[in-house]
Amino acid sequence: MVARTRFVLAVIVLGLLMTGPFVVTALLVWLEAKGPTRALLIEAVAPHLPLGALMTLLGFAVGVAIVRNLFRQYVQGLLRMAENLSLMLVANREFRVQESGPPEVRALARHANALAEQRDALLQDVEAQIARAKHSVEEEKNRLAALMSELTQSVVVCNLDGRILLYNHRARTQFRALSDAPGVADGGELIGLGRSIYGVFERNLITHALETIEQRLQRSKTQAVANFVTTTRAGQLLRVQMAPVLSVGQEGDGERSVTGFILMLDNITRTFETESRRDQMLHSLTEGNRAALANVRAAAEMLEYPDLQDELRARFRKVIRDDVAAMSARLDRTANEFADSLKARWPLEEMLGADLIAAAQRRIEQVVRLPTKLEDVDESLWVKVDSFSLMQALTYLANRLSDEFEVREVRFRLTGAGRLVHLDLIWSGQAMSTETVMSWELEPMHIGDDTSPLTVRDVIERHDGEMWLEREKVRHRAFFRILLPAAVPQAVAEAPVPAEGEGRPEYYDFDLFNWSEKSRALDERLLSELAYTVFDTETTGLNPSNGDEIIQIGATRIVNGKLRRQESFEQLIDPRRDLPEESIRIHGITPDMLSGQPPIAKVLPAFHAFAADTVLIAHNAAFDMRFLQLKENLTGIRFDQPVLDTLLLSAVIHPNQESHRLEAIAERLNVPIQGRHTALGDATVTAEVFLKLIPLLAEKGIRTLRDARHAAEKSYYARVNY
Structure with a gap:
């Protein structure tokens, strides 16, 4: 101006x-x-x-x-x-001024670029020294991160306000099981840096545990812990151990105060149910058989009388037979329930198929004394198995072959079949009937003195596999073929590359950004201190008021000035309407991809929980916010938190630039673009752009949320309504 x-x-x-x-x-x-x-x-x-x-x-x-x-x-x-x-x-340190214009301006640009080169050389030297100084600290940090990631117990660290400061992968997996909508939000609405732990636990429960710890600390100088068991909203039973995070007193006076707490979580729902069933089995076995044993003992004592009448003698024998039969049935039922509890405890782990076969060879040769050989083993295959029970089954089958069909050697073959693996146990000898195979499958496994209540069929079903007998008539051989799940890492689907076309229109309507009391409470906070949810939507078209619908929401979080890529939200949505071809060319989402996906009424509550207590950020946010606003009556969900727009903020910082499209801004700020026109990909790029805009805004005196809001409202794009 x-x-x-x-x-x-x-x-x-x-x-x-x-x-x-x-x-x-x-x-x-x-x-x-x-x-x-x-x-x-x-x-x-x-x-x-x-x-x-x-x-x-x-x-x-x-x-x-x-x-x-x-x-x-x-x-x-x-x-x-x-x-x-x-x-x-x-x-963008790598950016250089283009040498264009009159000679004087070109000379100025040339000297400015030369100064930038000198600046970069000095900064590289400083950064190298800083990197060397931080090396030992980074090593300690990596050790801690490795330790946290490998812990089998869920660990969550919080400050005194209940905000999550640190958590490990096990905790995220466990919180997913606690989510009301694990298929939609993947537990992201419960756990994340900066989120409140009170979304999972009652505040009074945590407060009481903290008070208990402080009382114990006052009585003793040793570190105190508190333990409690609680039930979550999803009905899961959790055993929690809380330990305090203590500060160190000034000048070594030893006075310590609680600055936060560590929660170590164990989901004991299944353990509790299993122990309850085991207690019921023991109770049924003892109490149920006590009366039967008393009846048998009394009947046996009566049968010892020589002058007992034949009618009474027959009656007492019948009592003994009936009670013994009832005891036998009760024992069989208890044994079956115990076998079921064993199967429930089986862990499936990934291992190299060749290692599994090598272990089976050693066990068969040691236990059955039967030679083994390898015929065709693909050493690149991985399987997901319970190795102990599967080796038991293979050893049992080899033992039966040796005892009943006098087989003198078995061979192993391991081949891939897509998402499955074929494990073949091969032998030469006389033919075997299908009835024999079925009887072997259904009988409890006995190998010498080693017995198990499980059957081969139990083991195969546990692996979601199959087993059958095949014959090679030409070679006079037969083999058991066992189908096992392959442990193949899930390939990350590449985002479809959309055809070039016009993006969403850049228009604005500040009625969408009516500021609530929640917004005003954050007005004076520095931009660098706030937590953000950066989101983007893909839609069926560009006219939300004319029936176009959201088909994908993607979001990521910024906490403490850092992009938390692992804390993301991505969900396809069934729009319940046709998908125009022109929109498919832009975002690459097809009707088949949306078939079976949840509707917007189920996705928005999960996204609302994911974005709770944060500032919303989007590029050309009015477009996305308009879609959310039109769903308020349907879902009862209202996004009343503050909203910032990187389109407007870019126009504030660079009013003389010709374009403020996301690609143009990213190029100016040296932000790589990946997954363009996918909701999560665009949200991630927008988040990285916003992080680079914060220091540029600070140079213009725009440091707080209020400053950013007022500056955005005065930009050129904010005057365009629709």
Whole structure:
């Protein structure tokens, strides 16, 4: 605006300089001339006035063009250079000023780039020294991170306000099981840096445990812990151990205060249910058999009388038979329940298939004394198995083959079949009937003195596999084929590359950003201190008011000035309407991908919980917020937190740049673009852009949320409504 005012003033001055001397001279001549002289003057000048005016206008136009060109080359060029220099200083060290314009401006750009090169050389030297100084600290940090990630127990560290400061992968997995909508939010609405632990536990429960710890600390100098068991909203039973995070007193006085707490969580729901079933089995076995044993004992004592009548003797024998049969049935039922409890405790772990076969070979040769060989083993295959129970089954089958069919050697074959693995146990000898195979599958496994209540069928079903007998008539061989799940890492699907086309329109309506009390409470907070949810939507079209719907929501979080990539939200949504071809070309989402996905009414509550207690950020946010606003009546969900827009903030920082599209901003700030036109991909790029905008905003005196909001409202794009 200041530059434009200067241009207008320059044009006015040019007009005055071109017409002023002529007008003043003509006025003086007119005043000095009298009567006849004035008439002669008019008669001499009047015929030439149109030509003089035309020449003056042409000269003025040429002068304006020259001033405009000089203004663009020097004033606007220098302003644009100033913005680019700001990028070099703050956001993008690799950026260089383009050497364009008049010679003086090019020389200035050349020297500015040379200074930037010198600056980079100095900074590289400083960074190298800092890197060496931080190396030992980073090593300690990595050791801690490795320890946390490998812990089999869930660990969550919180401050005294209940905000999560640290958690491990096991905790995230466990919180997913506690989520009301694990398929939609993946537990992200419960756990995340900066989130409140009171979304899972009652505040009074944590407060009571903290009070208990503080009382124990006051009585003893040793570190105190508190233990409790609680039930979550999802009905899970958790055993929690709380330990305090203590500060160290000043000057070594030993006084310590609680600055936070550590929660170590165990989900004991299944353990509790298993122990309850085991207790019931033991109770049934003891109490149920006690009465039967008493009856058998009494009947046996009566049978010892020699003069007992035949009718009573038969009756007592019947009592013994019935009670013994009932005891036998009870024992069988208990044994089956115990086998079921064993199967429930089986862990499936990933291991190399060749290692599994090598272990089975050693066990068969040691226990059965049967030679083994390898026929065709693909050493690249991984399987997901319970190795102990599967080796038991293979050893049992080899033992039966050796005892009943006098097999003198078995061979192993391991081949891949897509998501499954074929494990073959091969032998040569006489044919075996299908009935024999079924009987082997269904009988409890006995190998010498080693017995198990489990059957081969139990083991196969536990692995979600199959087993059958096949014959090779030409080679006079047969083999058991066992299908096992392959342990193949899930491939990350590449985001579809959309065809080039127009993106969403850049329009704005500040009625979407009515500030609630929650927003005003954050107004004075520094931008660098706030927690953010950066989100993006993909839609069926560009007209939310005309029936277009959201088909994907993607979001990520910024906490303490850092992008938390692992804390993300990504969900496809069934729009319950047709998907236009032109929108498919942009985002690459097809109707088949949306089939079976949850509707917006189920996804929005989960996303609302994910974004709770944060500031929303989007690029061209009015577009996304309009879709959310139109679903308020349907879902009862209202997003009333503050909203910032990187489109407006970029226009505030760089008013002289021609484009503020996300790609253009990312290029200026040296932010790599991945997964463009996917909701999570765009949200991640927007988050990285916003982090680089924060120091640029600070240079302009925009440091708080209030500053950013007011500056955005005054930008050019904020005046365009729809």
